[in-house]
Amino acid sequence: MSSLILKRLRNSNSIHNPTLRIHLFNRLFSSFSNPHFRKFAIPIHNQSVSDTSLVEKNKGFPSYYDENWRFRCGLRLWSSQAAVEASNSDGLTVEGIIANGWVIYEEEESDWKSHASSIAQSIHLIKKRLRWKKLIPKLEILSEQLNKPDLWNDPAHAGKISREHGSIMGKMKEVNAFEQQLFEHIDMIKLSREENDAELESESLEALLTLRRHLKEKELEALLSGEQDPCSCFIEVQAGAGGTESMDWASMVMQMYKKWAEGRGFRVTIVDEMPGELAGIKRATIRVDGEYAFGYAKAEVGAHRLVRISPFDSNKRRHTSFASVAVIPILGDEFSHVQINESDLRIDRFRSGGAGGQSVNCTESAIRITHIPTGVTASCQNERSQHQNRSSAMAVLQSRLDQLEMERQAKINAEHNQSLTDINFGSQIRSYVLHPYRMVKDHRTDYEVSDPDSVLEGDLDGFILSFLSAALDKHED
Numbered sequence: 001m002s003s004l005i006l007k008r009l010r011n012s013n014s015i016h017n018p019t020l021r022i023h024l025f026n027r028l029f030s031s032f033s034n035p036h037f038r039k040f041a042i043p044i045h046n047q048s049v050s051d052t053s054l055v056e057k058n059k060g061f062p063s064y065y066d067e068n069w070r071f072r073c074g075l076r077l078w079s080s081q082a083a084v085e086a087s088n089s090d091g092l093t094v095e096g097i098i099a100n101g102w103v104i105y106e107e108e109e110s111d112w113k114s115h116a117s118s119i120a121q122s123i124h125l126i127k128k129r130l131r132w133k134k135l136i137p138k139l140e141i142l143s144e145q146l147n148k149p150d151l152w153n154d155p156a157h158a159g160k161i162s163r164e165h166g167s168i169m170g171k172m173k174e175v176n177a178f179e180q181q182l183f184e185h186i187d188m189i190k191l192s193r194e195e196n197d198a199e200l201e202s203e204s205l206e207a208l209l210t211l212r213r214h215l216k217e218k219e220l221e222a223l224l225s226g227e228q229d230p231c232s233c234f235i236e237v238q239a240g241a242g243g244t245e246s247m248d249w250a251s252m253v254m255q256m257y258k259k260w261a262e263g264r265g266f267r268v269t270i271v272d273e274m275p276g277e278l279a280g281i282k283r284a285t286i287r288v289d290g291e292y293a294f295g296y297a298k299a300e301v302g303a304h305r306l307v308r309i310s311p312f313d314s315n316k317r318r319h320t321s322f323a324s325v326a327v328i329p330i331l332g333d334e335f336s337h338v339q340i341n342e343s344d345l346r347i348d349r350f351r352s353g354g355a356g357g358q359s360v361n362c363t364e365s366a367i368r369i370t371h372i373p374t375g376v377t378a379s380c381q382n383e384r385s386q387h388q389n390r391s392s393a394m395a396v397l398q399s400r401l402d403q404l405e406m407e408r409q410a411k412i413n414a415e416h417n418q419s420l421t422d423i424n425f426g427s428q429i430r431s432y433v434l435h436p437y438r439m440v441k442d443h444r445t446d447y448e449v450s451d452p453d454s455v456l457e458g459d460l461d462g463f464i465l466s467f468l469s470a471a472l473d474k475h476e477d
Contacts, residue, residue, distance in 0.1 A: 086176065088183035090190075094120045107209060112189050115208040119182050122215035123175065129222035129472055130171055139168050178218075181211055221292075223468040228329040228406075229295030234271065234399055235261075238283040240303065240322030245313075247276030249306045249321040252456060254284050257300070257325075259458030266290035270382050271392055279312070285396065287330070294329040299467040300460070301327050302429030309435050318435055322428065328399050338401040340394075346370040349386065367393045376400050430463070432456070445470045 087093045102117035142165040145151065151158045185208045192200035224230070235257050239250035261268045266288045273284040288297060303324050310319040349364040366381035367389040378396035380389040430442045432452055440455045440463075441448035447466040449455060455463075 086179040086183060088186050092183070092186065094123050094179060094182075098124060107212065110205055112186070112205055112208055115205070115212050116182065116186060118212050119178075119208070119215055122212070122219055123178055123182070125219055126175060126178075126215070126222045129219075130175070130225060132172075132175075135168055135172055139165065139172070142168065174218075178211070178215060181207075185211070220465070223465070223472060224292050224295035226295065228331070229298075230292055231294045231329040231331060232266075232287070232289040233294035233297050233330055234285055234287055234328045234396060235297055235300070236283065236285045236326040236328070237281070238324045238326075239276070239281065240324055242319065242321035244276060244278045244280065245310050245319050246321040246323060247278075247280030247282060248312070249280065249304075250283070250323040251276075251280035252306075253304055253323045253325065254281065254286065256456050256458055256460070257288075257297075258286065260460045261286075261288045261290070261293070261297075261458075263458050264290065264296070266293050271396055272378075272380050273382065287395075289330075294327065296464050297327045299464040299471075300325050303427045305428035305431045307431065307433045307435065328403050330395075330399050331402050338398070338405050340371065340398065340401065344372050346372055347390070350381075365389055369393045369397050371397060371401060374401065374404065376404065442467065 087096075097116055097120035100117075102113040104118045104121070105111055105114040142161055145161050146165055151161070185204050188204040189201055189208075192198070192204060235254075237250050237254045237257070239246040242249070258268050267290060269287040269289070271285040271287050274282040276282050303322055306321045306323075307318065308321075309316050313319065346369070348368040348370070350366050350368065351364050365384070365386045366379065367386060368377060368379040369390070370377045376397060378393045378400060380392040380396070383389045383392060429444055430440065432455070433439045433441075434452055438452050439448055439450055440452045442463050445463075445466045447463055449462065
């Protein structure tokens with residue numbers, strides 16, 4: 001927005017009203033002095049680091065307490081300003097725009113009130129999803145902890161505090177910047193109309209439309225605010241009640257997730273797969289690498305039910321099959337992992353399955369690792385060498401043990417274990433009906449579609465987003 005103001009100031013003869021010219025200067029300089037553009041010193045390793053290198057010398061030594069004081073004052077100033085609702089030159093606020101009830105038209109309509117109303121609704125929704133009112137006091141608490149001189153005596157704890165502080169600060173600054181852009185665009189449209197400047201009005205309308213589209217994407221990101229949401233993940237599928245029919249259904253479910261993940265640009269790797277006797281799979285595990293893979297996939301945890309005319313029944317009767325899905329986050333290096341001792345492991349080697357004949361595996365390259373204290377197991381047989389299979393199996397075992405630890409501490413992922421123990425009638429989260437009618441329905445949100453083929457081809461975003469929205473609303477209530 002500042003580029004638009006600068007453009008107008010260069011051609012100052014186009015603005016005949018000196019009051020408006022002064023208003024543009026004020027708007028420009030206020031954007032530069034906004035807290036979003038300020039940088040405060042952040043104490044790291046008992047020192048204060050500032051991007052602006054404002055280090056005052058005192059007999060040859062940096063003045064730590066001076067910068068430390070400046071950091072605390074700057075943070076309090078930013079927090080107090082963040083708590084005050086932003087407004088434009090006429091005192092119009094986000095809540096005021098929503099209260100006005102301006103009609104929201106399609107994006108093609110060049111109506112600034114429509115764009116502004118849509119943007120205000122998005123900002124309001126993003127704040128709600130971020131639990132805005134709780135962020136400011138939480139930020140102040142984290143800042144006080146960052147300010148303790150002995151913080152970095154425990155680097156792991158200090159790193160966690162620093163990351164959480166930076167994450168919250170970044171989110172709040174971003175939302176405040178959106179509000180500022182909205183009100184700058186509105187002010188510029190009003191100024192352009194007073195000055196009969198059609199070019200400026202057109203540019204401001206286009207900027208509002210761009211912001212409107214951008215905030216629709218941010219609404220989705222705000223759904224994924226959990227600590228583990230940005231992580232990659234493992235997706236496990238296991239056949240339930242129904243014999244061969246359920247094994248075939250489990251294979252269909254796994255293919256559905258592969259196509260969904262690939263469609264979102266995630267990288268998919270098969271970690272383990274146990275084929276069924278006649279068709280399908282008994283169980284399988286894939287690794288999905290990509291930003292927010294776990295945040296999206298966690299909506300799929302539970303039992304999935306299929307109703308169809310079985311291709312394995314010569315009498316063409318209708319069958320009901322079940323498959324369970326579990327999703328486990330792969331924690332990055334910034335998270336604390338469960339330490340695994342080699343003495344606690346039992347490693348079994350066996351021949352991996354294959355197509356038989358010339359494709360049969362004559363070496364014991366498949367690996368199954370059991371963590372003796374917990375009984376947790378992980379296996380891999382899809383790599384070419386025993387070393388590669390062991391590495392993949394250890395990665396799965398590490399993630400499973402990390403998951404158990406998180407469940408023990410905060411019961412964050414308790415549904416993962418439950419999903420593998422209750423695969424039967426009445427336990428499903430979603431039904432896929434191919435006969436006598438065609439429909440896929442999520443029983444948690446009542447979201448449904450009448451095209452099951454598209455869903456089985458990986459079109460899951462509607463179900464995922466409806467669940468994430470409903471889960472967040474339930475948490476707020």
